[in-house]
Amino acid sequence: MENKKLIKRLAVVIICLLLIIAIGYTSVYNVGTNTGKNIIGTVTSPIQKVFYNIGRVFSNSYESILEIYKVREENIQLKERVYELTNENRILLDIVENQEYLKNEYEMRQMIDYDYVKSQIISRDPNNWFQKFTIDKGTNEGIKNDDIIVHAAELEEDLVVIGLVGKVIDVGNNWSKVITIADINSSISFRNIKNNSSGILKGQIDNTIKGYTFSKDDEIKVGDALVTSGLGEIYTQNLYIGKVISLERDDGLTIDLQVEPVVDFQELHNVYVLKIER
């Protein structure tokens, strides 16, 4: 009797060991089950087919009751989808409404000779009255210090120019800090398109741009368009700055003037970075 029990227990242990070995072996080599599969499959598959079909017939009739849970989940998913589509629709509408703007951008792209990167403004510096901002591209895209930031601007109907925004002052892997021309630390040399008279423009604390001409005798009028002159070796030539909105001739050696930039810095969202080889 004792012997019998011992043999039984031994058999159990041996079977367990064999099964563990089988698990290990088949999990590594993934063989050995095909024959068994075939035999058992041949026996069971016709029976299973019958039961499966019965099950399908039954399930069709009371699926709706059993799967209320699933229906609810599906409902939530569909609602989410509706929100998603509404949002997408809104974005598309936005694009349709902005087609003018996109056209301008396209025309500007045709004009740019330099290698450029399109980038998005990701943050603005709140302490500096929105005169500096950060964009989402950096050295990974080949941006360096002093690269020029421009944006498309429409002067009149179908006349698009490259509007000057500012330059890069600090650059990281995937971000760059940009100083706009309206910033108090920024200064540009300008040229009057009409008569090539030139001068210096500086940003002011109140977001305006003021400057002076080099000579008191320069002919400059309100409404004249100013572009960059290329002096100073940071801003390349012929980037559109803006129009003169007021002039002040005092007794000094220069003419003071105020300029309205062609780019509205508060409305900027996407800008172009010109990668300039120096």
Added chain:
Amino acid sequence: MKKVFPFIILFLSFVIQSTLFQFVSIMDIIPNISLLFLVIFSIQLGEYYGGLLGLFLGIMTDSMYLGFFGINTLIYFIIGYLLGTFKENVYREDYLTYYSAVAVMSVAYNMIFYLIIFFLRINTDSLLEIIRPIILETILNLILLYPVLKIEFYLIDKVGIKVKYY
């Protein structure tokens, strides 16, 4: 016939499990009816039958659905054998025994299964992610146990299998 009868029942339960029950999934969980029959038969018929039935059911399950052989066989074999050893200490009509056995074995089956496939690196999900299905399956098994027991008692009495003591 009398000796083969449990195997036939188990085979039928396995077929039903793999076909009909796929349609009555509640929250994507399917109750394990073959496990119920295995537990009941093992408690009633002892470790010899229990082990054999476990091997039978496990080999069927493994050969049908898993790419690697032996996990179900090992677990079902151990369950069948272990429950069989309790046979002499339980009354056949004691429902509480069946309920506690099914509860423990449903959890144990899934836990051992999880452990094995975890260490074989087949599925390395966190344990937390499988707790909900395990609990759900156990509850479903317990709910199903009552009708299954009724059917089983009826069939056993009809066929007239004597509960033998070894």
